[in-house]
Amino acid sequence: MDRPSDKDALTAAWRALAGDKDRDGWNTIHLTSGAPCLILAGRHFPGNEEAILVGFRSTNIPTSEHLPQGKGFSVRKIEPRLVDEMHAWISLVRQASGSQEIFLMMADDVVSTLSMGSQASEAELLSIFLSRIRAWQSFMQRDIDAVLGPASEVGLIGELELIRALFEKTVPTSLALEAWRGPDDGLQDFVFGTGAIEVKTTLSVGEFPAIIGCLDQLDDTLVRPLFLAGIRLRLADTGVNLPDEVSTIRHMLQSEEAALGAFNNLLIRAGYLDSVSTRYTRRFQYVSMRILVIDETFPKLTHSKVSSEIRDARYILDLDKINGTDVSLQLALQQLGVI
DSSP states (O other): OOOOOOHHHHHHHHHHHTTOTTOOEEEEEEOOOSSSSEEEEEEEETTTEEEEEEEESSOOOOOGGGSOOBTTEEEEEEOGGGTOTTSEEEEEEEOTTSOHHHHHHHHHHHHHHHHTOTTSOHHHHHHHHHHHHHHHHHHHHTOOOSSOOHHHHHHHHHHHHHHHHHHHTTOOHHHHHHHBOGGGTOSSSEEETTEEEEEEEEOOSSOOEEEEOSTTTTOTTTSSSEEEEEEEEEEEEEEEOHHHHHHHHHHHTTTOHHHHHHHHHHHHHTTOOGGGGGGOOOOEEEEEEEEEEOSTTSOOOOGGGSOTTOOOOOEEEEGGGOOOOEEOHHHHHHHTTOO
C-alpha cells in the first residue's frame, strides 16, 4: 500500500511560518492527520529551520543524547512549556547544511508513516517514528542522490525477487526481512543463522559478470552454508519497473503491519524513496535464478588462497562459466534451517 503525500501541506505551512527572524523559539501550525498524536509543522527561531513536531500525551521521550542524529537533520526532545504543556514533544529539524529537497522528502515520509498508524498506541507510534528516522539516517550516510543509479537499481530488483521467492516458499515474513542485510551493505545480502545467500543480478546476455566485493564475501570458512543466487533479468516493455516490484511485495505484506513497516524502512536504507518512484522507468522481465553452493570447489578468491601481502581484492566472476553444484532454492533454505 503506497502512502499519501503531505508535501503540499508541509510546504505551505513552512512558507506561512517563515520570516519571523526576530523571535526566539517555536512557531507552529497543526497538520491534519489520522494519527493518534499531534503533528505540527514548525520553524525554530532565530535559525528559521524547518521542522515537524510530534506530541504525545502519555509517552516518555528519550533524552536528546539517545535520539538518532543524521547528516542534514537533528532529532530533539522539546520542553513542553515551549509548545504545549499537555504533551511530550519530539522534533525533527533540518540543519542549515541539510538539503531542503531531501528534508522535505524525509518529513513528508515520516508524517505519512505516522498517519498510517491510526490503530497504534502512542508508545508504538514513538517507536515507528524513531525507526523511520533511523532508516533515513542510514540513507543520508550513503551520500547518494535521491534516485538509485542503474547498477544499484538492478541490484535492488534482484534482492526483491529473492524476497518474493522466500515468501512464496512460506518463509515467515519477519524472518525473511530480518535476514535481508543488503540495505545495510552487509557482507552477504541475506543472513540466516550461521549461513547466508549472496545475490548477484545481471542484464547481460551470453555472460553473467558478478562483482565480488572483497575476499571475505565468498569465504565459506567464515559463513556456512553459503549460497550464491544468480538472478538474470532482461529489459522488456511488458516487464515491471522497480516501483511495481515494491508494490507487489507491499501487497503481500498488507495484512502484517509490523512486517510492512520493517520492509518500508529497509527500502529507505537501500536508497529507495517513494517520492521519486516515477523516475524509475526501466522495465524488467525475470528470466531465471540459479542457486550455487559455495564450497571448497567453487572458484573464488579468499584470504587463504592469495598471498598474505594481498590485504583485500575486488574481482569479477562469470557465473555462466561455472559448472558448480546447482541446487533448488527449497534445498538451500532447508540446509540453512529456514524451512
